[in-house]
Amino acid sequence: MKVQFVYPRFERHAQSHPELTEAVPCDEYLGGPSLGMASLAAVTPPQVEVAFHDDRLKPFSLALEADLYALSFFTPAATRAMQIGDMLRAAGKKVVAGGIFPSMMPHVAKEHFDSIVVGEGEAVWPRLLADAARGELKPRYDADPDYDLANLPPPKIDMYVDAEDPALHPDDYPLQTSRGCPLSCDACVLPGVMRNKLRLIPEQTMLTALADLARRGKRAALTEDTSFFFFSGARRHFRSFLEGLKRDPRPRGEKVSYIGISMPMILSLDPKLLREISEAGVNRFYLVCGFDPITRKAFGTGDPDSMRKAVASIERCHEFDIEPYTSLLVGNDTDDEGVFDRMLEFGRKAGVDKTEFAIFTPYPGTPAWHQMQEQGRIIDTTWSHYNDANVVFRPKQMTPDRLLQGYLDLWREFYKDKMHLQSLDHRDRTIQF
Numbered sequence: 001m002k003v004q005f006v007y008p009r010f011e012r013h014a015q016s017h018p019e020l021t022e023a024v025p026c027d028e029y030l031g032g033p034s035l036g037m038a039s040l041a042a043v044t045p046p047q048v049e050v051a052f053h054d055d056r057l058k059p060f061s062l063a064l065e066a067d068l069y070a071l072s073f074f075t076p077a078a079t080r081a082m083q084i085g086d087m088l089r090a091a092g093k094k095v096v097a098g099g100i101f102p103s104m105m106p107h108v109a110k111e112h113f114d115s116i117v118v119g120e121g122e123a124v125w126p127r128l129l130a131d132a133a134r135g136e137l138k139p140r141y142d143a144d145p146d147y148d149l150a151n152l153p154p155p156k157i158d159m160y161v162d163a164e165d166p167a168l169h170p171d172d173y174p175l176q177t178s179r180g181c182p183l184s185c186d187a188c189v190l191p192g193v194m195r196n197k198l199r200l201i202p203e204q205t206m207l208t209a210l211a212d213l214a215r216r217g218k219r220a221a222l223t224e225d226t227s228f229f230f231f232s233g234a235r236r237h238f239r240s241f242l243e244g245l246k247r248d249p250r251p252r253g254e255k256v257s258y259i260g261i262s263m264p265m266i267l268s269l270d271p272k273l274l275r276e277i278s279e280a281g282v283n284r285f286y287l288v289c290g291f292d293p294i295t296r297k298a299f300g301t302g303d304p305d306s307m308r309k310a311v312a313s314i315e316r317c318h319e320f321d322i323e324p325y326t327s328l329l330v331g332n333d334t335d336d337e338g339v340f341d342r343m344l345e346f347g348r349k350a351g352v353d354k355t356e357f358a359i360f361t362p363y364p365g366t367p368a369w370h371q372m373q374e375q376g377r378i379i380d381t382t383w384s385h386y387n388d389a390n391v392v393f394r395p396k397q398m399t400p401d402r403l404l405q406g407y408l409d410l411w412r413e414f415y416k417d418k419m420h421l422q423s424l425d426h427r428d429r430t431i432q433f
């Protein structure tokens with residue numbers, strides 16, 4: 001049997017607003033696909049042949065022959081994914097889907113595929129393949145709630161690297177430290193997809209994943225701020241991973257592209273841990289703002305104490321020789337029209353060189369989505385617009401047009417005196433946009 005994995009395309013900020021490419025002197029970070037399909041490839045029985053196609057590089061076509069097609073997608077890619085699902089079914093082919101969108105919106109996704117998988121795929125996938133081989137696919141498979149990560153193999157990252165192309169050759173891929181989260185932040189899908197329990201990826205699996213990336217000349221992107229939690233032994237686990245990272249002989253900045261973390265959390269980390277992170281070779285934090293109460297207050301209302309903490313977070317990064325790369329979110333319910341000026345002011349005060357801007361997006365199935373549905377504030381359900389670059393809801397303190405205009409102006413204003421970034425090395429001027 002041959003399985004064809006497909007990663008459907010989605011629009012990035014610069015594609016939603018091409019005029020931004022003129023105003024922003026940075027390169028667009030395209031990024032590799034989610035680890036989902038590489039994780040499934042790692043648990044695929046050897047007798048099943050797998051192939052991978054990235055629809056962002058070349059539009060998917062029926063010329064790609066297979067016995068079973070498997071799509072993996074998050075919300076921004078859902079419009080295209082459902083189009084491909086319809087196309088395959090109209091041609092009489094079998095197609096299944098999993099990932100964030102099918103997990104959060106199974107009732108919408110199920111109309112476009114023979115089968116959908118809700119939640120973590122590893123335990124379900126071999127069963128689904130056996131059913132497909134017998135011609136007995138079920139319409140829905142649910143993740144096994146008892147699946148134990150102790151048995152988790154590292155993702156088959158080679159499948160993605162082999163499919164790279166001059167137009168897309170990421171120099172990093174995500175490296176997971178944990179799955180699931182017991183908190184329920186209003187805009188996050190993780191507890192919904194990966195359950196509300198923090199489970200740690202075995203250290204050996206992480207180190208093998210790191211070595212696999214090193215072998216292919218790739219850095220690891222550590223994207224989960226759950227690494228910094230005290231409970232479930234997460235911080236201890238993260239520290240032992242840092243020990244392993246330190247043993248990786250590559251120079252500083254060549255092993256890890258960034259560690260993602262909620263910005264004010266930086267202030268809660270003890271200096272010893274920050275030193276360990278820096279000494280292990282990490283030289284960039286991806287600081288996420290606008291999801292936590294402190295930055296919401298700082299930018300949304302101009303609260304002086306919160307603003308002071310926001311600036312202090314940047315200073316703290318410099319203190320440990322770690323570049324602060326910020327991601328600033330606009331459109332929270334606490335944001336009045338002053339939010340745009342406050343963000344620019346923060347950038348000046350803190351001496352931020354590079355940043356990205358994002359529009360609050362109530363991703364389907366999250367607490368924010370349910371709340372806005374109840375309040376009748378969702379104004380757009382074209383899933384391809386759910387990419388943090390469009391206004392899909394009615395903001396509380398301004399009009400949708402004002403929010404969109406403010407977001408576009410932020411990019412222009414922030415970068416207008418930073419055109420010199422154009423002369424930096426590609427890696428140093430690449431941002432999510």
Ligand code: B12
Pocket residue numbers: 010011012013030031032033034035036037039040070071072073074075076096097098099100101103117119120121122125174176187188189190193223224358363364386387388389432433
């Ligand atoms: C790497 C990454 C990216 C990459 C790749 C995109 C992607 N599809 O994930 C890039 C850099 C391109 C990216 C971009 C963005 N991202 Co992103 N990204 C991630 C990140 C950090 C890791 C994804 C990952 O590898 N997960 C690990 C794998 C193993 O999990 P998984 O994909 O869920 O797969 C499992 C199951 O879902 C299932 N499964 C998955 N696929 C399939 C398929 C089949 C057939 C089966 C059976 C099962 C199955 O099994 C897998 C194994 O258990 C996640 C956070 C996270 N931890 O998930 C955010 C995340 C996916 N991103 C998110 C967002 C919002 C974005 C942006 C919009 C952000 C921005 N500011 O612009 C942009 C996208 C568009 C744009 N305008 O630029 C949100 C998505 C919200 C949503 N509802 O879709 C997330 C969840 C972050 C968050 N907490 O909010 N991102």
Ligand code: SF4
Pocket residue numbers: 180181182183184185188189190191225226291
């Ligand atoms: S944003 Fe982070 S802390 Fe909040 S629910 Fe998601 S994973 Fe957990």
